[in-house]
Amino acid sequence: MEQDPVNPDDEVxxxxxxxxxxxxxxxxxxxxxxxxxxxxxxxxxNWCKDRDYQTRADFWD
Incomplete structure (x- = not known):
């Protein structure tokens, strides 16, 4: 998701x-x-939160 304080957040x-x-x-x-x-x-x-998964996300520019 892309956060936008003025408009609703955009789904990437x-x-x-x-x-x-x-x-x-x-x-x-x-x-x-x-x-x-x-x-x-x-x-x-929510489905993923109920599972025994690890999630990793890397953000860079």
């Missing part, structure tokens, strides 16, 4: 990534505001 992508999987998203179209950055956060689905 919804995707199931299997255990051990990896995925990269280009978020260039979500860059906004005066700082020229996309304010990103990870939203975990």
């Amino acid at each position: 992508n919804t995707e199931y990534i299997p255990p051990g999987g990896c995925h990269t998203w280009n978020v260039a179209s979500y860059v906004d505001g005066t700082n020229g950055k996309a304010e990103l956060y990870l939203a975990i689905c």
Whole structure:
């Protein structure tokens, strides 16, 4: 998700990534505001929260 204090947050992508999987998203179209950055956060689905999974997310620019 991309946080936007003025508008509702934008969904960058919804995707199931299997255990051990990896995925990269280009978020260039979500860059906004005066700082020229996309304010990103990870939203975990309720189904995933009930499982014994570890989730790791790396963000970089």
